[in-house]
Amino acid sequence: MTSHDDRADPPAEAAPAAPQRPGLTREARRAVLVVLMGAILAFLDSTVVNVALRHLSVDFDASLDTVQWVVTSYLLALAAVTPVSAWAARRFGPRRLYAWALAIFTVASALCGFASSAETLILFRTLQGVGGGLMMPVGQMILVRAAGPQGLARVMSAIGVPMVLTPVFGPTVGGLLLDHAGWEWIFWINVPVGVLALYLAVRLLPRDDAGEAAGPLDVPGLLLVSVGVVGVTYGLARAGMEGTLISAEVLLPFLVGLALTTVFVLRSLRVEHPLLDLRLYRNRMFGAASFATFVMGTAIFGGMILMPLYFQVVRHEDAVRTGMLLAPQGLGAAVGMFLAGRLFERIGSLTAVIGGVVCVAATLPFVLISAGSSYWLLGVAMVARGFGIGMAGMPAMTAAFRALAPSQVNDATPQLNMLQRIGGSMGTALFVVVLQQHLDDAGGRASEQASGFGVTFVWVLAASALAILPAVLMTAMERGAKPAPDESADADPAPGPDTHSRGAPAV
Numbered sequence: 001m002t003s004h005d006d007r008a009d010p011p012a013e014a015a016p017a018a019p020q021r022p023g024l025t026r027e028a029r030r031a032v033l034v035v036l037m038g039a040i041l042a043f044l045d046s047t048v049v050n051v052a053l054r055h056l057s058v059d060f061d062a063s064l065d066t067v068q069w070v071v072t073s074y075l076l077a078l079a080a081v082t083p084v085s086a087w088a089a090r091r092f093g094p095r096r097l098y099a100w101a102l103a104i105f106t107v108a109s110a111l112c113g114f115a116s117s118a119e120t121l122i123l124f125r126t127l128q129g130v131g132g133g134l135m136m137p138v139g140q141m142i143l144v145r146a147a148g149p150q151g152l153a154r155v156m157s158a159i160g161v162p163m164v165l166t167p168v169f170g171p172t173v174g175g176l177l178l179d180h181a182g183w184e185w186i187f188w189i190n191v192p193v194g195v196l197a198l199y200l201a202v203r204l205l206p207r208d209d210a211g212e213a214a215g216p217l218d219v220p221g222l223l224l225v226s227v228g229v230v231g232v233t234y235g236l237a238r239a240g241m242e243g244t245l246i247s248a249e250v251l252l253p254f255l256v257g258l259a260l261t262t263v264f265v266l267r268s269l270r271v272e273h274p275l276l277d278l279r280l281y282r283n284r285m286f287g288a289a290s291f292a293t294f295v296m297g298t299a300i301f302g303g304m305i306l307m308p309l310y311f312q313v314v315r316h317e318d319a320v321r322t323g324m325l326l327a328p329q330g331l332g333a334a335v336g337m338f339l340a341g342r343l344f345e346r347i348g349s350l351t352a353v354i355g356g357v358v359c360v361a362a363t364l365p366f367v368l369i370s371a372g373s374s375y376w377l378l379g380v381a382m383v384a385r386g387f388g389i390g391m392a393g394m395p396a397m398t399a400a401f402r403a404l405a406p407s408q409v410n411d412a413t414p415q416l417n418m419l420q421r422i423g424g425s426m427g428t429a430l431f432v433v434v435l436q437q438h439l440d441d442a443g444g445r446a447s448e449q450a451s452g453f454g455v456t457f458v459w460v461l462a463a464s465a466l467a468i469l470p471a472v473l474m475t476a477m478e479r480g481a482k483p484a485p486d487e488s489a490d491a492d493p494a495p496g497p498d499t500h501s502r503g504a505p506a507v
Helices: 004-008 026-059 069-092 094-113 118-180 190-204 219-242 248-268 278-282 284-303 306-313 319-347 350-367 375-402 406-442 446-481 485-490
Strands: none
Touching: 026 069, 026 094, 026 118, 026 190, 069 094, 069 118, 069 219, 069 406, 094 118, 094 190, 118 319, 118 375, 118 406, 219 248, 219 406, 278 284, 278 406, 284 350, 284 375, 284 406, 284 446, 306 319, 306 406, 306 446, 319 350, 319 375, 350 375, 350 446, 375 406, 375 446, 406 446
């Protein structure tokens, strides 16, 4: 078990400025391969199902409100199980837990394809969300341990690629499968990929010591945060579906969820063995990076929903062609992610500032969008915005992990994942509500519909500009925290002496 003193004085390698030779070990490259396959499955399944809702409604003779739960149940399951991933990884070992999560996701995917009613499909999608909700945080734990400080930026950039590409290509994949194979294959296509990923996980991931001293499971804390995060997520999802923030269906679950989450936070700061160590936020660098992760989730993932809707609502494109028109943004994001990992090794969080500035500048053309905007010009702007998204997305999370001792990674990972998802949900709900109000006023007039998209992009522009501020703060803290050679041993990136021991193994 890691002692109290060890937690208060972590190794100097946790400091952001510590000079390290960049690169990935063979073990880290294997971990990237395995976790990347799981990430593709989890993120793709979050988006690919959206295009099938109308088909499912017809095939199951169910209302769209009922079928919408095929998407919502998956998202709520993701939110519910993420908080317990830290404790479960300590108790059973990250490798074993990741393999079980992959197996659950793969089996649930097969069951979804055999569903005979909307209700059974919703049940199997919930099970699928349990697997997906464990895969991402536990996969990141594995990556951070395998990469070490010297390879952290590169592995985080690699795992971020499916995060920005799947919202772009998911509708295209879903549309092609619907047109040529049937809705069942939206789920069955996961099975061979999941089986291969499970085989590679068992063969390639290093064995870990399962059953370490995880401490007792904080059941009251788990209930508070799981129900709380589910309530917030559901309220935001309802806001997006209804196009309004002012309704009982939105406000009641959101406010109840917010209240329960607040109680969880206050309680976690007082109990001896909380489910998640919230004392990590006493580390100013981790706090700034966490806030950056949340705000960038709002700006980046919330803004991604608008262009697919523009192409379908204003330009009347189908799902397949919409995906092709969105490809430039995905390509720009992939290039940005690739360069971000290498640039972060040289200039640190300044990478996120550069990405944020590019993202803001590239959003300006969309503020002026019209019903007849050139697809070529939109494509160029999407390449630039995608590049900015790729540059800005991962540096904040990388900086958060670098600011911590290795034993604190398990607690940090689910918290960062929840912040990013809630930020994305808030951005999506806000932008959809703003857009829906303008679309209602526009009726069927394409020029006024396009004008509504332009106004909504003003909100995206503001959120993107706001996301730069914590990145600037992180950069300033990195510059001010560089220790002199004889002072590096005194660096203390840990939250402080009140942090309780978790007993997590070192990287």
